[in-house]
Amino acid sequence: MLDPKLLREAPDLIRAAIAKKHLNLDLDAVQALDARWRSELAEVEALRARQKSVNGEMAQLAKGSPEFMAKVEEMKSLKGELKGREGELKETETAWQEAMLSLPNLPHESVPEGKTDADHVIAATHGEVTHVSPTAQPHWEIEGFEQLFDFARGAKVTGAGFPYYIGDGARLVRALVHFFLDEAGRAGYTEVNPPIFVNAASATATGQLPDKEGQMYETVIDQLYAVPTAEVPLTNFYRDEILPEEDLPVCRCAYTPCFRREAGSYGKDVRGLNRLHQFDKVELLKWVHPSQSYAELEALRGDAERLLQKLELPYRVLLMCGGDLGFAQAKKYDLEVWSGGQQRWLEVSSCSNFEAFQARRARIRFRNSEGKPELVHTLNGSGLAVPRVLAALLENNLQADGSVTLPAALVPYFGAESLRFPR
RNA sequence: GGAGAGAUGGCAGAGUGGUCGAAUGCGUUUGACUCGAAAUCAAAUUUACCGGCAACGGUAACGGGGGUUCGAAUCCCUCUCUCUCCGCCA
Numbered sequence: 001m002l003d004p005k006l007l008r009e010a011p012d013l014i015r016a017a018i019a020k021k022h023l024n025l026d027l028d029a030v031q032a033l034d035a036r037w038r039s040e041l042a043e044v045e046a047l048r049a050r051q052k053s054v055n056g057e058m059a060q061l062a063k064g065s066p067e068f069m070a071k072v073e074e075m076k077s078l079k080g081e082l083k084g085r086e087g088e089l090k091e092t093e094t095a096w097q098e099a100m101l102s103l104p105n106l107p108h109e110s111v112p113e114g115k116t117d118a119d120h121v122i123a124a125t126h127g128e129v130t131h132v133s134p135t136a137q138p139h140w141e142i143e144g145f146e147q148l149f150d151f152a153r154g155a156k157v158t159g160a161g162f163p164y165y166i167g168d169g170a171r172l173v174r175a176l177v178h179f180f181l182d183e184a185g186r187a188g189y190t191e192v193n194p195p196i197f198v199n200a201a202s203a204t205a206t207g208q209l210p211d212k213e214g215q216m217y218e219t220v221i222d223q224l225y226a227v228p229t230a231e232v233p234l235t236n237f238y239r240d241e242i243l244p245e246e247d248l249p250v251c252r253c254a255y256t257p258c259f260r261r262e263a264g265s266y267g268k269d270v271r272g273l274n275r276l277h278q279f280d281k282v283e284l285l286k287w288v289h290p291s292q293s294y295a296e297l298e299a300l301r302g303d304a305e306r307l308l309q310k311l312e313l314p315y316r317v318l319l320m321c322g323g324d325l326g327f328a329q330a331k332k333y334d335l336e337v338w339s340g341g342q343q344r345w346l347e348v349s350s351c352s353n354f355e356a357f358q359a360r361r362a363r364i365r366f367r368n369s370e371g372k373p374e375l376v377h378t379l380n381g382s383g384l385a386v387p388r389v390l391a392a393l394l395e396n397n398l399q400a401d402g403s404v405t406l407p408a409a410l411v412p413y414f415g416a417e418s419l420r421f422p423r
Numbered sequence: 424g425g426a427g428a429g430a431u432g433g434c435a436g437a438g439u440g441g442u443c444g445a446a447u448g449c450g451u452u453u454g455a456c457u458c459g460a461a462a463u464c465a466a467a468u469u470u471a472c473c474g475g476c477a478a479c480g481g482u483a484a485c486g487g488g489g490g491u492u493c494g495a496a497u498c499c500c501u502c503u504c505u506c507u508c509c510g511c512c513a
Contacts, residue, residue, distance in 0.1 A: 004472095041473060045482045052482090055494050059441040068493095075493035371452090373470080 001361045002103045007034055017106040020322035022115050030099045037096040040089045047082045051075065101210075105357040107322050108294070108331040114321030121321070123333060126305070127314030132340035132396040139341055139394040140272035143402060144421030149273065161262065161270070161277035168419045172393075172406075173280060175413035176386050177255050180282035180307060184253035184383055187303045189284055192254040194233035197224040202236040205362035207328050217259050226259035230283035231380045235358060238287060242373050243366045249288040249296060253383065256281065273387035274346065280386040286379045287364065290356065293377035294331070297353040300381045301333050304349045307384055310409040313392050314338040316345065330355045333381075337388065341395030346388040351381030394419075 006014060011027060018025050054071055061068040112121045139145060146152065148169030154162040165173050181191055203209040203225050208216055217226040227233055234254050243250065258281050262270075269275055284303060288296045301317065308315045320332040332352040336345035356375035359365070365373040397405045404419040411417050 038473065041482085045473070048483085049481060051494085056442060058493075063441095072493045079493070371468095 001101055001357065002105065003356075003360065004034065004100060007031060007100075007103070013106060014103060017104055020107050020111070020113065021104050021325055021327075022323040023104055023327075025102065025104075030103065033092070033096050033099050037089075037092045040085070040092050044082070044085050044089050047078060047085060051078050051082065054078070101361075104327045105330050105355065107325055107329075108353070110319075111325060111331055112319060112321045115323035116321075117324065119321035119323065120318040120334075122316055123319045124305075124317040125314075126309060126316070127312070127338070129314045129338045129340070132314065132338065133398050135398050135400050136340035136395045137398065138272065139391045141341070142394060142398060142421060144423050145272075145394075147422045151272075159277065161275070163273075163276065167422075172390060172414060172419060173386055175410055175415075176389060177280055177282060179410060179413045180383055180386075181253065181255055183307055183310070184282060184284055184303070187251075187306075189251045189253035189303075192234060192237075192252050194227075194230060194237070194254050194256060196227050196233070196256050196259075198227055198232050198236065199224060202232055202239065205239050206232045206235050206358060207361065208232060211327075214263055215261055217261060227256055228260045229258050229281065229382075230254040230256040231285065234283060234285045235362060235364075235378060235380070238364045239362045241364060243287065243364070243376065245289070245366045245368060248366055248376065249286050249292065251284070251286050253282055253284050256283070258385075273391040274342075276387055282383050284351075284381050284383040287359075287376045288379065289366070290374070290377050293353050293355060293379060296377075297331060297333075297351065297379055300379055301335075301351045304335055304351055304381050304383050308335065308337060308348070308389075310407065311389065311393065312407040312409075313389070313396065315348075326352070328354050328357050330357070335382075335384075337392045339388075339392050339395050341398070342391075346392060348384045348388045348392075349382035352379060354378045354380075 002014065007030065011031060015027055018027065054075055058068060058071045058075075061071065112119060114120070148166050150164040150166055151160075154160075154164050157164075185191055197219065200209060200223060203216065208225070208228060216228055218224070219226075225232075233256070234252060237252075238250075257278055259278055260276075262275060262277060284300060286296055286300060305315070305317065315335055315337045318334045318336065320329075320334060325332055329352040332350060334347050335349035335351070337348045339346045355377050358378045359375040364376050364378070366376050368374045393406070394404055397407075399405060399418075402421055402423065404421075406414055406416070406418055
């Protein structure tokens with residue numbers, strides 16, 4: 001959510017943001033609604049002020065006296081009028097809130113113009129894509145793949161996109177999660193094991209509700225949502241709280257399974273491990289002082305990049321253009337790993353600065369040097385999503401004998417230097 | 424899952440229909456005293472929204488929502504959470 005004052009004082013900034021994000025939104029209507037809300041609010045508050053003052057007078061009078069009864073009559077008519085006005089105000093307010101929630105966050109000035117994938121700026125590349133194994137092939141075509149990654153039985157037991165990881169497959173997943181968490185810990189993030197179901201208030205605060213409702217799995221009777229990312233329970237940890245300024249930045253990481261319905265996905269995007277309904281991910285999250293958030297974004301990106309470097313996977317960093325920025329993000333980097341078998345880039349991390357956009361919605365603040373509460377800036381990034389990293393490892397490191405050589409950093413976690421598919 | 428008790432400001436804890444944004448204590452901040460500190464004394468000490476250049480004014484908030492009433496922290500309903508006891512369970 002944006003600061004409502006911005007709508008009144010600098011609507012042109014919002015117009016520019018809408019244009020840069022290539023959204024379709026009638027700001028004039030929002031402005032009109034805002035004006036109406038404020039005028040109705042003023043009327044209701046004036047009536048309530050009158051009601052309070054008459055009430056004070058009544059307290060001085062003898063109960064049941066003629067003067068008292070006259071005031072009762074006045075209060076009755078005030079009550080009637082107030083009831084009507086309050087009804088109008090409530091309706092307007094509901095519409096106003098909805099309209100305010102529909103305003104996107106402002107893109108940072110460093111975000112490039114553009115509408116599609118082609119307009120992203122490649123901020124960095126690391127490693128040589130030509131150096132990957134000459135025997136690389138799409139991971140789902142590797143002989144014995146389904147012995148370690150059983151999609152068929154997952155589909156039987158749950159549905160498409162819920163694979164079983166078996167034997168060395170399961171062990172490699174565990175090794176990656178363990179490695180990611182250890183690395184995040186070394187980088188200064190405190191490990192958290194959060195709930196993986198959240199209530200509607202939490203899902204609303206981080207922006208999954210009301211818009212992206214179809215993206216989450218929802219429990220029928222308790223109305224809880226399976227988390228699509230650890231970002232949700234992590235960010236909501238401090239919802240409605242005021243942090244001491246000296247605690248900033250707060251850096252935390254969490255491993256959770258992530259659940260996404262991914263309605264409408266199809267084709268090569270969803271083959272094998274590329275896109276799943278349930279997958280494992282370590283998320284990095286920061287609550288920072290507003291003056292530090294862009295420096296912290298670079299640090300966050302660096303923390304995610306280091307993981308790929310230690311895994312010896314070629315990758316590139318994209319600075320997302322305005323049109324591909326999320327609704328809530330001010331600036332975002334995507335990390336894409338090279339998948340040698342598929343000959344394409346796979347997104348394994350997305351590092352974003354939300355500035356105060358999420359914090360306003362979740363009311364997460366800190367007490368500044370003047371003693372006044374002020375919104376924090378929130379940032380998050382994957383560090384990293386497991387299945388696509390797994391896909392790249394399997395493909396890029398596939399040897400002629402069918403085994404997969406593991407990067408040195410992973411060996412102590414996996415307990416062997418290579419993974420072998422059963423034949 | 425069943426029965427009961429409870430939820431008030433940073434914390435503790437009063438308040439059972441009107442003058443209560445809310446006593447008191449603790450804490451915190453500032454000032455006085457002191458070489459300095461402690462103790463003591465004095466004052467200050469919530470947040471959000473609306474209006475205003477500002478000073479300031481107005482409204483709202485006593486777990487959430489709804490109701491009764493001229494008027495609700497106070498009465499009623501409901502939801503959530505916490506605690507105690509019973510049941511069940513990794």
